[in-house]
Amino acid sequence: MTEKQLHTSLFATRISKAQIDILVGQLEKEPELAKVLFQYVLQEDKEGTFNASWTFDHLMRKQLHYLLPFLETFTNGLSQLQSESCIRPIAHVCEMVCEAYFKKKDPTFLKTVTNNQLEKIMTACFDWLIGPMNIAPKVFAMSSLYYLGFKFDWVHPELKQVLEDNYPNGTSGYRNRAKKTLDKLARLGV
Template sequence: MTKNELHIYLHSGRLSKADVDQLVAKLTLQPDLVGPLLKEILIEEKEGTYNASWTFRHLMQTKLDYLLPFLNEFTEMLGNLTSEATIRAMACVCEMVCVAYFKKKDLTFLKNCSDEQLDKIMTACFDWLISDMNMAPKVFSMTSLYYLGLKFDWVHPELRQILEDTYASGTTGYQNRAKKTLDKLAQIGR
């Protein structure tokens, strides 16, 4: 698949889950297309579509290490996103990166993720958590921020305060994740 073929495929109408799975299978054999896929996310962000972000999320669930050569581009774009569908997918990828770095202690991520990149993820996650949007990006952001707080001391008190302030007004899913996150914070004394 070429960059142009990827562009055409992503802009051929709404992709089904089977279409995304088929595209991800092709992309797992072509890691060089991750950069163009990220550019497609920004194009679709302006158009209000989300085939590229949905595909990107599913590709990262399969081959998260494919993100590493493009981590600067990924973290740079986070603060510029406005579409909730795109933000949901990118928040999920942020959570995957944080789990790989902090929970799994994946050496590839430990060696290749800079503090500056983690800071950009952290900033985006705080923005999404306090914004007026659907709960899915907020839930992914909570988990990312919990892990980021293991490295950046000031994060946990801020996260705790936000969760305590927003708990009552959240959906059931939000409240469940917030409670789990608050319980984890209490377990580590934060």
């Protein structure tokens, strides 16, 4: 697959889940196109479409390590995202990065991911958590921030405060995840 073929696949029309699966299968053979795909995510965020972000999320589910060569570009791009259609899948990728780093303790991620990059993920996640998003980006942000609190000690108390403040007005999905996260924080003594 070439960059031009990728562009055509993403921008010709809205693509289905089946088409995304085929596209991801092709992209798994072309790891260098992962960075190009993320550039398309940034582009489509401005255009209000989401083929690239959905495809990027599905590719990262299968090949998260493809993100590492351009992780700095990825974390720098988080603050640029505005469309919830793009933020949702990218928030999921952030959660996967945090799980690889903190939960799975993947040696490649531990060696490659910098504190500065984790801080950029943390900033974006707090923005998504307190911003006017629907539930999915908030849920991914809660999980990421829970993990990030093991590296940055001020995060857990701040996360707890945000969740407690927003709990009464949250949707049932928000309250459900917030309760689970608050329970985990309580077990940690936060």
